[in-house]
Amino acid sequence: MMRRMLVFQPEKCTGCLYCENACNLRHKGAFGRNGSLIRLVTNERELIFAAMVCRHCKRPVCAELCHVGAITRNEDSGRVDIDPVKCVGCAQCVQCPLGGIEMDAETGLAVNCDLCDGRPACVEFCPAGALQFLSTGEARRAGTKAAGPM
Amino acid sequence: MKQAAMDKTAAPLGYMNAILRVDLSTGTVKRRPLAPVLRKKYVGGMGLGARLLYDATAPGTDPLGPDNTLVFATGPLSGTMAPAASRIDISFKSPVTGMFGTSSAGGFWGPELKYAGYDVLMVTGRCSHPVYLWVDDDRVEIRDACHLWGQDAFDATDAIKRELSASAGDQIRVMAIGPAGENLVKLASATVDYHHSASKCGIGAVFGSKNLKAVAVRGSKRVNVADPRGFEDIVRECLRSTFGLEASGPSGADRDLHLQTGDLPGKNFQTGVVPHWTNLLWDVEKKIGESKRHACYVCDRPCSGWKAKAGRHAGVFAAEIHSSAYRGWGATCYVDNLPAVYEYVNACERLGLDYQGTAVVIGFAMELYQRGIINQQTTGGMEINWGDEDLVLELLYKIARREGFGDVLAESSLGAARKIGKSAEKYAIQIGGMSMGPHEPRIGPGPVSFDRSFFLGYITSPRGGDNVKTTHLAPRYMTPHFVRYKDLGEKWREGLDEWVRDFVEKIDMPADVKRRIYGDPPRMDPHSYEGKAAAMAFFEDLTTVYNVLGVCFMRRLGPTLSARLLSACTGTLVDAGGLLKLGHRVFALMWAYNGREKVTLHSLDFPDRFYTEPFAEGPAKGTVLSRDEVKRAIAEWYEIRGWDREAGLPGRAKLEELGLKDVANDLSAQSRKCLPPSRPG
Numbered sequence A: 001m002m003r004r005m006l007v008f009q010p011e012k013c014t015g016c017l018y019c020e021n022a023c024n025l026r027h028k029g030a031f032g033r034n035g036s037l038i039r040l041v042t043n044e045r046e047l048i049f050a051a052m053v054c055r056h057c058k059r060p061v062c063a064e065l066c067h068v069g070a071i072t073r074n075e076d077s078g079r080v081d082i083d084p085v086k087c088v089g090c091a092q093c094v095q096c097p098l099g100g101i102e103m104d105a106e107t108g109l110a111v112n113c114d115l116c117d118g119r120p121a122c123v124e125f126c127p128a129g130a131l132q133f134l135s136t137g138e139a140r141r142a143g144t145k146a147a148g149p150m
Numbered sequence B: 001m002k003q004a005a006m007d008k009t010a011a012p013l014g015y016m017n018a019i020l021r022v023d024l025s026t027g028t029v030k031r032r033p034l035a036p037v038l039r040k041k042y043v044g045g046m047g048l049g050a051r052l053l054y055d056a057t058a059p060g061t062d063p064l065g066p067d068n069t070l071v072f073a074t075g076p077l078s079g080t081m082a083p084a085a086s087r088i089d090i091s092f093k094s095p096v097t098g099m100f101g102t103s104s105a106g107g108f109w110g111p112e113l114k115y116a117g118y119d120v121l122m123v124t125g126r127c128s129h130p131v132y133l134w135v136d137d138d139r140v141e142i143r144d145a146c147h148l149w150g151q152d153a154f155d156a157t158d159a160i161k162r163e164l165s166a167s168a169g170d171q172i173r174v175m176a177i178g179p180a181g182e183n184l185v186k187l188a189s190a191t192v193d194y195h196h197s198a199s200k201c202g203i204g205a206v207f208g209s210k211n212l213k214a215v216a217v218r219g220s221k222r223v224n225v226a227d228p229r230g231f232e233d234i235v236r237e238c239l240r241s242t243f244g245l246e247a248s249g250p251s252g253a254d255r256d257l258h259l260q261t262g263d264l265p266g267k268n269f270q271t272g273v274v275p276h277w278t279n280l281l282w283d284v285e286k287k288i289g290e291s292k293r294h295a296c297y298v299c300d301r302p303c304s305g306w307k308a309k310a311g312r313h314a315g316v317f318a319a320e321i322h323s324s325a326y327r328g329w330g331a332t333c334y335v336d337n338l339p340a341v342y343e344y345v346n347a348c349e350r351l352g353l354d355y356q357g358t359a360v361v362i363g364f365a366m367e368l369y370q371r372g373i374i375n376q377q378t379t380g381g382m383e384i385n386w387g388d389e390d391l392v393l394e395l396l397y398k399i400a401r402r403e404g405f406g407d408v409l410a411e412s413s414l415g416a417a418r419k420i421g422k423s424a425e426k427y428a429i430q431i432g433g434m435s436m437g438p439h440e441p442r443i444g445p446g447p448v449s450f451d452r453s454f455f456l457g458y459i460t461s462p463r464g465g466d467n468v469k470t471t472h473l474a475p476r477y478m479t480p481h482f483v484r485y486k487d488l489g490e491k492w493r494e495g496l497d498e499w500v501r502d503f504v505e506k507i508d509m510p511a512d513v514k515r516r517i518y519g520d521p522p523r524m525d526p527h528s529y530e531g532k533a534a535a536m537a538f539f540e541d542l543t544t545v546y547n548v549l550g551v552c553f554m555r556r557l558g559p560t561l562s563a564r565l566l567s568a569c570t571g572t573l574v575d576a577g578g579l580l581k582l583g584h585r586v587f588a589l590m591w592a593y594n595g596r597e598k599v600t601l602h603s604l605d606f607p608d609r610f611y612t613e614p615f616a617e618g619p620a621k622g623t624v625l626s627r628d629e630v631k632r633a634i635a636e637w638y639e640i641r642g643w644d645r646e647a648g649l650p651g652r653a654k655l656e657e658l659g660l661k662d663v664a665n666d667l668s669a670q671s672r673k674c675l676p677p678s679r680p681g
Helices: A016-026 A059-063 A121-125 A136-143 B004-008 B036-044 B045-056 B109-115 B153-164 B200-209 B228-240 B255-261 B282-288 B323-332 B339-352 B355-369 B389-401 B412-420 B452-459 B474-478 B480-493 B496-506 B511-518 B532-549 B558-569 B575-597 B606-610 B627-641 B652-657 B662-672
Strands: A004-008 A039-043 A047-054 A071-074 A079-082 A131-135 B019-023 B030-032 B071-072 B088-093 B102-105 B120-124 B129-134 B138-142 B173-176 B190-192 B196-198 B212-218 B287-293 B302-308
Touching: A016 A039, A016 B228, A059 B109, A059 B153, A059 B339, A059 B627, A121 A131, A131 A136, A131 B138, A131 B575, A136 B228, B019 B138, B036 B045, B045 B071, B045 B088, B045 B102, B071 B200, B088 B109, B088 B200, B088 B652, B102 B109, B102 B190, B102 B200, B102 B575, B109 B173, B109 B212, B120 B212, B129 B153, B129 B575, B153 B173, B153 B212, B153 B339, B190 B200, B228 B452, B228 B558, B255 B652, B282 B323, B282 B339, B287 B339, B302 B339, B323 B339, B339 B389, B355 B389, B355 B412, B412 B662, B452 B474, B452 B532, B452 B627, B474 B532, B480 B496, B511 B532, B532 B558, B532 B627, B558 B575, B575 B662, B606 B662, B652 B662
Parallel strands: B019 B120, B129 B212
Antiparallel strands: A004 A131, A039 A047, A071 A079, B019 B030, B071 B088, B071 B120, B088 B102, B102 B196, B129 B138, B173 B190, B173 B212, B190 B196, B287 B302
16 A cells, blocks of 8 residues: 655645544534644634644654553554554643644543545545645655645 | 434534523623524524514614624534535624614634534623623633723734633634724724624624623534535535636636726716726736635635735735725725725724725715815815825724714714715715615626626615625626626627526526526626516525525525535425525515614615716716616516515515514504604714
């Protein structure tokens, strides 16, 4: 399986929050901002937008912080997974400097983006094309160096 | 799937099942469930707003008194992923017209109110000192706002976000008034999240009269829909669909056509052309300005904000800018400099002023000065000359603060004209007391971008003054020029018949309405009055439906997709016809509200200028509006609507047919009493 990654281009983002809603619909079956695995941080006055979402790092800080070994990276898919059985909800991993981990309000456990099994809802519904799901090569060609692979 | 969603919540799907009532006089906060009968009959947004306001305010209520009520209503689609489901609809009695006041805003405030757990927020009473309201899920606080009083809307929003949450201010949505609202300026708006606003009907003044500086909301709840999977699929379809209506380009692109054909409200609707109109063209804008597209909640077709790149207005950002800004400031006030227009729009957002209405009022003052009806003595030393860039800005601040001559203009055009006296009223471009939108209704010959129904909607609007709640959408369906002229230039007529046939076939409109509007075979003639009454009725109902559902009417979802979205959302099957009937019910209810206030459709007409003064210059020279044609079209409209032409209102039979028997009874009882008409000014 070719490794693909979520790429966010802030200059294209219009701040519409389709990403958060699509994520919530996919994972919770309902609409809202709370509990979304992707979060758009916005400065409405200056109209600056930034998507905070797990970047499935090659060497995940969250996994290093986790003392029960609940966070692992699947080398085949390149995805960082959190095992809900092992997770104790200590929230150490929330220290992720990129804001990629949320504590689920209902279960009290850590959750991160699961890439919707290869078809991310946030990417599908992003009307501005600011969020894309690209291979490393495509990301480089699209000139998304500034945003960096997520 | 449906069952699963039902189990999660006791609230009916698509709703939060709660009305929050706040009385600022007593400081009481009550939370009540949304009665099923209200939900079924009026659905949401403008529908709920109209009904709740109708019940909450007695006839003759003082719009600036404590009894007036602000009804903030979301729709069933608000807070879902339906395209552009961002609107918050606010109903109140208007201090400008004494009629039903309705104003709506985009941004993120409406969906956030729903996430906080409320379909409707009603604010009544008056606090003894400035306050703001903080709705944080179930916690509702009336907080002191003395330190915010006097601040502009941007700074007040910043301060509120900071004091409520130091770290996550972006999750708090604020609707705030500026100095204009505090000073009860009739042109005052409420600014939402900096760059959006609810502008019309003097809403800011109603906030101000209650000593209510702002309403801040934050919500962490979720909106459940009946069929999430189906809903998602319909949204996907909406995002793809174009209905053949999308060729008109980004906002502002149609402007060139107005400029070229001399269909502008130049010099307070005197001339039709602006001398240096080329300064306002779209191509110029692209050179001098930098655009930033920013969306309201779940909008896939965002509007653009503009910032001047260089010059003395460099860096000033006008976020909420539409072509009416160019027509208003550029033509009506004769300021042919785009960066100055950005400056005005920005100032209006901060001061909390309706930029369209204020532009028309300043244009009116300029004409009075030109005619010598006012002079430097009246204006406190100001020379109010056409196109004076700095003066316009100065006047904006004076109006918002009610300083000097600004105090007179703060009463909006009709109120100001009455204060000034002499023949000033003749030049006040207003309908029913509200300043007209900066659109020129005479319509010159040749390619135009507005059609007759667009303007006729000005005199059937339940809020008076403009067509945003009636036929604003019409040109997208009614004029081929609007869509084709820009792309095809002089060749726009080539293959026109075929294009029209194809277009009419594609658009989402009931077949019988299509026949009435376009005829058979379909024709499209924006200059003719034929079929325009049918178009008015259709667009009035459709626009009302959008306002009821909580979606932006500019997104133009069409009745069928709207009905499918609503069905998937609430789980109750509705079709396009049912939705349009709902639109008619709410539209009739708003007029019944006016009827109870002794205002009828007969009180609305275009200012005499349009009937008697032909355009003095430009390509449209000599054009005038025909009073007979307008009368004929309106008579036809009554027939299509089935309303009582003599009374100028929906009659008893129609009201009963629409399920508004109690309202019909009220109106009959009312007409037997002898109340003085409650019109301020």
